[in-house]
Amino acid sequence: MSTGREPTFEVVPVALGSGRSYDVLIGPGLLGRAPELIEARIGSTRCAIVTDSNVAARHLAPLEGGLKQKGRYLGTHILPPGEATKSFTALADLCERLLRMGLERGDLVVALGGGVIGDLAGFAASIVRRGVRLVQMPTTLLAQVDSSVGGKTGINSPQGKNLLGTFHQPSLVLADIEALATLPLREFRSGYVEAAKYGLIADAAFFAWLERNRAAVSAQDGVALAHTIATSVKGKAEIVARDEKETGDRMLLNLGHTFGHALEAWAGYSDRLLHGEAVAIGICLAFGLSQELGLISAHDVARVEAHFAGAGLPTRIADIPGAGPQPAELLEIMGQDKKVRDGRPTLILVRGIGNAFITRDVASAMVQDFLSRRIEGRT
Numbered sequence: 146m147s148t149g150r151e152p153t154f155e156v157v158p159v160a161l162g163s164g165r166s167y168d169v170l171i172g173p174g175l176l177g178r179a180p181e182l183i184e185a186r187i188g189s190t191r192c193a194i195v196t197d198s199n200v201a202a203r204h205l206a207p208l209e210g211g212l213k214q215k216g217r218y219l220g221t222h223i224l225p226p227g228e229a230t231k232s233f234t235a236l237a238d239l240c241e242r243l244l245r246m247g248l249e250r251g252d253l254v255v256a257l258g259g260g261v262i263g264d265l266a267g268f269a270a271s272i273v274r275r276g277v278r279l280v281q282m283p284t285t286l287l288a289q290v291d292s293s294v295g296g297k298t299g300i301n302s303p304q305g306k307n308l309l310g311t312f313h314q315p316s317l318v319l320a321d322i323e324a325l326a327t328l329p330l331r332e333f334r335s336g337y338v339e340a341a342k343y344g345l346i347a348d349a350a351f352f353a354w355l356e357r358n359r360a361a362v363s364a365q366d367g368v369a370l371a372h373t374i375a376t377s378v379k380g381k382a383e384i385v386a387r388d389e390k391e392t393g394d395r396m397l398l399n400l401g402h403t404f405g406h407a408l409e410a411w412a413g414y415s416d417r418l419l420h421g422e423a424v425a426i427g428i429c430l431a432f433g434l435s436q437e438l439g440l441i442s443a444h445d446v447a448r449v450e451a452h453f454a455g456a457g458l459p460t461r462i463a464d465i466p467g468a469g470p471q472p473a474e475l476l477e478i479m480g481q482d483k484k485v486r487d488g489r490p491t492l493i494l495v496r497g498i499g500n501a502f503i504t505r506d507v508a509s510a511m512v513q514d515f516l517s518r519r520i521e522g523r524t
């Protein structure tokens with residue numbers, strides 16, 4: 146793949162049906178090489194960039210410059226950073242802006258940013274001119290290991306998060322690991338949880354590798370970071386290839402998310418608790434509940450808690466700063482979650498590290514009792 150001059154990158158294929166397969170490229174320096182890589186892999190297309198102001202300040206110039214040089218630049222739409230950008234208003238503005246840029250059916254939308262930009266730009270790409278191609282250039286760890294791969298797009302509504310959206314697979318994903326150097330530490334740690342999640346779902350050897358190499362990953366050692374991202378993307382790609390539209394196995398990716406989403410919603414999607422932090426607590430709760438059900442040893446639960454705590458992440462509800470939630474509040478929120486059907490939560494539990502499964506067999510009363518004890522610190 147390398148010419149000898151360029152740094153190498155890893156290629157992880159995402160195998161889907163009827164011409165929708167694509168590659169995820171992972172390595173250093175990919176943003177600067179994006180115009181050349183897009184041309185080699187997709188063709189001579191014009192590109193419209195969507196990004197947020199934090200990312201634009203740090204990473205836009207080389208991409209814009211490269212596209213202009215090749216005469217492939219349509220324009221850049223810069224949005225305010227943050228979850229509030231995943232709104233109908235922002236989507237409408239973006240779609241109109243793309244049309245004003247002159248975006249045509251054969252052109253590309255480039256999503257340069259974290260999951261917020263990827264979800265919003267992906268949604269716009271799926272509806273403008275009834276769908277144009279999309280290149281994801283994720284700049285957060287969360288987006289590199291999770292949201293840029295798999296084709297889910299979406300925005301939020303007053304009724305809840307991600308309730309409006311489409312499935313629209315990208316044509317290419319360029320994960321430039323050097324872009325992560327400017328990411329705030331808390332955001333990096335939060336994204337790390339989603340990487341560790343793949344080990345906990347189905348890859349015990351990867352989790353053991355992370356236990357040995359967490360320090361190198363945290364220090365953003367290039368080899369360790371690229372391995373972490375590539376292994377995570379392979380884990381996600383395998384599950385997405387089996388269940389693209391989330392009718393079964395893809396729900397495994399929600400390990401820690403039923404509890405995590407409830408905690409995030411309770412905290413008002415604020416800086417008080419980032420998504421990955423909520424998922425870290427949620428994963429520890431899923432492991433704790435699995436232990437109470439006799440599915441997993443205390444040793445495995447302790448390994449997971451120690452791993453997250455060692456990475457500077459919260460592992461218990463009591464770790465959230467300020468007053469904690471009431472058990473009833475959390476259950477009420479879980480009842481509104483789209484993963485709850487007929488009042489029974491769909492839970493992802495574990496039979497061991499790397500052995501997660503989906504169940505609707507645990508009664509709400511049992512979950513309520515478990516959460517009450519955890520919130521009150523009794524177990």
Ligand SMILES: NC(=O)c1ccc[n+]([C@@H]2O[C@H](COP(=O)([O-])OP(=O)(O)OC[C@H]3O[C@@H](n4cnc5c(N)ncnc54)[C@H](O)[C@@H]3O)[C@@H](O)[C@H]2O)c1
Pocket residue numbers: 197198199200203226227228231258259260261262264284285286287288291292293294295296297298307324325326327328329332420
């Ligand atoms: N589509 C999916 O499958 C999927 C999966 C998981 C999460 N998501 C969505 O992803 C979103 C969260 O994504 P996120 O955690 O990347 O958040 P984000 O996009 O809000 O980015 C986090 C913060 O980091 C900043 N930032 C991004 N890259 C940076 C960089 N390289 N240097 C400095 N600052 C940078 C952003 O401006 C923002 O302030 C949520 O909306 C969630 O619903 C989607």
Ligand SMILES: [Zn+2]
Pocket residue numbers: 339402420424
């Ligand atoms: Zn998540």
